[in-house]
Amino acid sequence: MSTANSRLILGLWRIGQWDMSAEQVAGLVSACLDLGIDTFDVADIYFDYQCESMFGAALQANPALKSRIKLISKCGIALVTPARPAHRVKHYNTSGEHIIASVENSLACLGVEKLDLLLIHRPDPLMNADEIADAFDRLKRAGKVEGFGVSNFLPHQLELLQSRLGEPLQINQVEVSLLHLDSLFDGTLDQCQRLRVTPQAWSPLAGGRLSQQHEETSLSRTLSRLGHELGVTREQLAIAWLLRHPARICPVIGSGKLPHIRELVDAQNIVLDRQLWFELLEDAMGYPIP
Numbered sequence: 001m002s003t004a005n006s007r008l009i010l011g012l013w014r015i016g017q018w019d020m021s022a023e024q025v026a027g028l029v030s031a032c033l034d035l036g037i038d039t040f041d042v043a044d045i046y047f048d049y050q051c052e053s054m055f056g057a058a059l060q061a062n063p064a065l066k067s068r069i070k071l072i073s074k075c076g077i078a079l080v081t082p083a084r085p086a087h088r089v090k091h092y093n094t095s096g097e098h099i100i101a102s103v104e105n106s107l108a109c110l111g112v113e114k115l116d117l118l119l120i121h122r123p124d125p126l127m128n129a130d131e132i133a134d135a136f137d138r139l140k141r142a143g144k145v146e147g148f149g150v151s152n153f154l155p156h157q158l159e160l161l162q163s164r165l166g167e168p169l170q171i172n173q174v175e176v177s178l179l180h181l182d183s184l185f186d187g188t189l190d191q192c193q194r195l196r197v198t199p200q201a202w203s204p205l206a207g208g209r210l211s212q213q214h215e216e217t218s219l220s221r222t223l224s225r226l227g228h229e230l231g232v233t234r235e236q237l238a239i240a241w242l243l244r245h246p247a248r249i250c251p252v253i254g255s256g257k258l259p260h261i262r263e264l265v266d267a268q269n270i271v272l273d274r275q276l277w278f279e280l281l282e283d284a285m286g287y288p289i290p
């Protein structure tokens with residue numbers, strides 16, 4: 001297995017809202033593969049800890065998919081839910097014991113022998129970098145995880161973990177979209193570019209809010225106008241805007257509808273010129289650049 005590499009990734013966070021059978025999800029995965037999306041993003045906690053089992057059922061419905069896809073999962077957040085009766089308080093757990101147990105559970109739920117990538121879901125104030133490094137090492141040597149990354153980490157947090165690892169972190173999955181610009185200015189994307197860590201953008205359409213044309217904001221009006229001028233949709237523009245960034249952002253899209261997914265795949269053919277990119281940035285910021 002190689003590491004994740006399709007530019008668009010399909011996120012399964014919303015799988016519980018899709019109202020699809022395992023066979024239908026398998027069909028969606030197969031259609032994504034035909035479109036060039038080979039990487040799928042899950043996490044232990046999604047859909048109250050049921051997402052991995054639901055995706056595993058889809059893979060079971062068409063086991064030939066398993067060797068064709070790349071799987072990203074995450075661990076480190078502990079939710080208070082009847083599904084985890086031992087959790088009294090929402091907390092983060094990046095202990096070696098928790099990481100290893102979580103990966104073993106993910107593999108069992110997904111019905112696969114290996115994850116292509118494991119991400120630490122959120123920075124944990126009690127993070128012990130030596131302990132995580134040891135857990136990563138054991139998972140790698142056991143053949144259970146191919147590569148490692150983080151999610152929602154600021155540069156200094158990534159730097160700390162990286163300082164104890166024998167191999168480079170491959171991913172920082174962060175929230176980036178025209179409605180969430182922090183990582184452009186807080187050093188996150190600069191660090192990704194410097195270290196050649198791939199930034200993955202979660203909620204690249206701001207969870208669907210960028211689709212809402214009735215929003216009377218300057219950004220919304222500009223997306224509609226430019227979309228009309230260029231003959232593309234506002235969602236395609238929002239994805240093309242992310243793809244234009246030199247850190248090579250990989251959007252983790254969350255649609256469960258094939259026509260929407262196909263539309264976003266086609267956005268890879270749109271090349272935004274610099275001035276147009278800045279026009280969208282300015283509208284997104286809500287004030288002129290200095």
Ligand SMILES: NC(=O)c1ccc[n+]([C@@H]2O[C@H](COP(=O)([O-])OP(=O)(O)OC[C@H]3O[C@@H](n4cnc5c(N)ncnc54)[C@H](OP(=O)(O)O)[C@@H]3O)[C@@H](O)[C@H]2O)c1
Nearest residue numbers: 011012013202203204205206207208211253254255256260
């Ligand atoms: N690492 C983290 O902390 C973290 C946090 C949150 C999410 N994530 C990952 O990021 C993934 C994506 O997040 P997201 O679902 O918020 O992403 P998103 O792509 O920003 O939003 C997807 C939502 O937009 C809707 N939408 C409306 N019109 C659309 C159009 N024309 N094209 C595409 N979508 C349209 C989709 O509905 P339809 O289904 O009707 O198309 C869906 O409900 C998640 O699945 C998860 O894997 C990671």
